[in-house]
Amino acid sequence: MSLAFSSLCGHFILLCFSLLLILRPGQAYEGLSDETLKALPRPSQEFDIHNGAILSPILQTRVPGTPGHDAVLDHLVNYIRTTVPNWELELQNSTSETPLSRGKEVPFVNIIAYRDPPGAPVGDIERLTLVAHYDSKLTPEGFIGAIDSAAPCAMIMHAMRTIDAALEKKWAAMREKGTDPAFEEERGIQVLFLDGEEAFEEWTNTDSLYGARSLAETWDQEMNPAMSTFKTKLSSISLFVLLDLLGSKSPNIMSFYQTTHWAYQNMGNLEQRLRSLGQFKSSSTDPWFIDTSKNSQQVVSRGGIQDDHIPFLARGVDILHIIDFAPFKGFSPVWHTMDDDAEHLDMDTVQDWTMLITAFTAEWMELEGFLGHSETVKARRDEDLVEEAIRLNKKTEL
Numbered sequence: 001m002s003l004a005f006s007s008l009c010g011h012f013i014l015l016c017f018s019l020l021l022i023l024r025p026g027q028a029y030e031g032l033s034d035e036t037l038k039a040l041p042r043p044s045q046e047f048d049i050h051n052g053a054i055l056s057p058i059l060q061t062r063v064p065g066t067p068g069h070d071a072v073l074d075h076l077v078n079y080i081r082t083t084v085p086n087w088e089l090e091l092q093n094s095t096s097e098t099p100l101s102r103g104k105e106v107p108f109v110n111i112i113a114y115r116d117p118p119g120a121p122v123g124d125i126e127r128l129t130l131v132a133h134y135d136s137k138l139t140p141e142g143f144i145g146a147i148d149s150a151a152p153c154a155m156i157m158h159a160m161r162t163i164d165a166a167l168e169k170k171w172a173a174m175r176e177k178g179t180d181p182a183f184e185e186e187r188g189i190q191v192l193f194l195d196g197e198e199a200f201e202e203w204t205n206t207d208s209l210y211g212a213r214s215l216a217e218t219w220d221q222e223m224n225p226a227m228s229t230f231k232t233k234l235s236s237i238s239l240f241v242l243l244d245l246l247g248s249k250s251p252n253i254m255s256f257y258q259t260t261h262w263a264y265q266n267m268g269n270l271e272q273r274l275r276s277l278g279q280f281k282s283s284s285t286d287p288w289f290i291d292t293s294k295n296s297q298q299v300v301s302r303g304g305i306q307d308d309h310i311p312f313l314a315r316g317v318d319i320l321h322i323i324d325f326a327p328f329k330g331f332s333p334v335w336h337t338m339d340d341d342a343e344h345l346d347m348d349t350v351q352d353w354t355m356l357i358t359a360f361t362a363e364w365m366e367l368e369g370f371l372g373h374s375e376t377v378k379a380r381r382d383e384d385l386v387e388e389a390i391r392l393n394k395k396t397e398l
Contacts, residue, residue, distance in 0.1 A: 001244055001307040001323065002203040032270075032363045032371075037277055039372050040362075043158050043354050049342035054079070054157050055350075058150040059342045061143060062136045064196050064210070065106045072134055073109055076193050079157055080113045084164045087113045087191075094214035099201040100138070106196075110211045113160070114190035117171055119182030123228025126238040127190035128364050130156045130357070133197035133211070133244070133308055137336065144341045147324070147332060149197075151350050152243035156191055159358040163189070166362065166370040173370070187238070187365055194308050209308055216311035239263055239364075240317050242309045245324045245332055246353050249346040250284040252326035255291040256304045260320045267322070268292030270359050279355055282348040290326060 046054040057075040061068045080089050090112040095105035111134070116125045132152035136145035144150070167189070171181040196210025219234040230236035239260065255264040268289030274280050291299065304310075309319045325331050334340040362371055 001197070001305050002199075002208070029364060030366050030368050032359060032368050034273070034277055036362075036368055036371050037270075037274055037279060037359060040279070040355055040358055041162055042279075043154075043351050046158070047154060047347065047351060047354075049345065049347070055150065055154040056342075058134065058153055059144055059146060062134060062145075063138050064108055064135050069135060073111070076111050076134060076153070076157075080111070080160075083157075084113070084115075084160050086164065086168070087115045087160070089113050092211075092215055092218065094211070096196075096210050096214075098210075099207050101200075106210075108195040108211045108214065110195050110215050111193035112190070112215075114188060115164070115167060116188035117181035117185040119180070120185070120188070121182070121225075121228070123224030123230050123236065124186075125188040126186060126230065126236050127188040128361065129190040129192060129237045129240050130159065130361065131192045131194060131240060131242045131308060132156055133194045135195050135198055135211075137198040138200050140338055143336075143338065145198075146340050146342050146345050147245050147247040147334065148336070148340055149244050149246075151247035151345060151353075153193060155243060155246070155350070155354040155357050156193075158354045159361050160189075160191060162358045163362050163365060163367060163371070166367040167365065169370040170365075170367060189361065189365060190237070197308050203306065208306070209311060212308040213311045216315055220315050234312070234315055234317060237312070237317050239320055240309055240312050241320045241322065241360075242307060243322050243357070244307055245335065246322065247345045247350045248324060248332040248334065249282065249349055250286065251288050251324040251332075251349070252329060253289050253291075253322055253324065254326055255289075255294065255299045256321050257301060257319055258296045258299045260318050261291075261294070261296040261299050263320050264289065265292050266363070267320075267356065267360050270363065271356055274352070274355060274359065280348075280352045282346065282352045284349070 043054070046052045049056055049059060058072050060072065062072045063069055077089065077091075080087055092110040092112060094108050096108065097103060098106050114127060116127070132149045134149065134153050136148070137143045171185065174181045174184065192215070194211040194215070197208065197212065199208045201207055216234065219232055223232060224230055224236075255261050268287065269292065271288055304321060305323060305325060307321065307323065309321055313319050334344050
């Protein structure tokens with residue numbers, strides 16, 4: 001990502017935003033109880049930086065077009081296929097020249113996984129979309145990118161597994177009551193592991209965001225079936241939640257957009273609840289979400305930070321950008337340095353983030369009453385199975 005604030009919006013634009021907020025439909029869903037928050041499974045051995053089944057395989061150089069990149073791609077795809085097999089899996093391929101490719105096309109692969117209510121018509125479900133990039137920078141040589149963005153990928157993977165059984169349980173309960181989730185449930189869940197976020201030479205509009213630019217353009221042009229509720233896959237994204245630069249101590253998360261400040265506040269409130277319930281283990285005592293107390297009118301859009309959300313934002317998608325940055329401190333000290341490696345991750349903070357992202361996702365999907373002790377036990381059992389699969393070196397071909 002690159003820092004690029006634009007000038008302050010004029011009074012007219014702010015007025016338009018205010019009107020949009022007034023006219024915007026209410027965003028409401030059932031919150032999670034304290035009991036459910038306490039029951040959420042916390043990542044453990046699977047996040048070990050040396051041999052954890054989820055995180056450690058991502059902690060390597062993964063520049064597009066290199067063996068390390070292909071290994072991480074395989075890891076993410078295999079995880080989805082074996083751990084959450086009920087999710088639909090798609091790969092979106094593209095190629096592009098880069099400033100250093102000497103006229104050759106470099107391949108980029110976006111990983112798309114989603115789960116809709118069973119039998120739901122294509123184009124009629126809106127999807128909460130969790131996003132992180134899985135590539136790493138070319139320079140400095142050997143750069144790992146632990147916060148940028150190996151750890152965010154692992155956080156999303158854990159959340160996928162945690163909510164999977166609860167979704168099935170919820171939809172089964174709806175059927176038992178005579179309600180068809182295909183027609184009564186309006187929400188699905190989607191994950192994007194995007195490729196080619198990093199610049200190869202210097203951040204420009206053409207040397208960055210290779211995968212995001214390709215996917216946003218493709219989804220903007222591909223039409224859903226006629227009479228669908230949502231015209232395109234792009235318009236079916238209810239909220240684009242981008243995670244980046246997460247895993248350092250004492251993060252500071254700003255609210256960048258008035259139209260999604262309500263979602264920012266919801267996540268900030270969940271952070272405070274998890275902390276008050278003793279579910280956070282990190283040493284930070286100050287709130288991570290520093291703008292939670294502001295109302296939406298106090299959120300000033302400055303153009304934000306250049307990151308994978310930009311091509312989607314330009315096409316009208318609602319964005320919640322979760323990135324460790326604040327004007328009074330800048331990015332994390334390890335940003336784009338060789339210190340952004342496994343050893344510099346604050347693992348208590350990484351695990352706390354994982355709990356928070358899981359809680360936000362479960363709350364959005366209205367899984368209160370379907371996430372509990374049994375799901376915690378299942379998640380831990382699945383973790384053991386994944387560890388065993390890694391030990392036996394089982395592989396799935398792409």
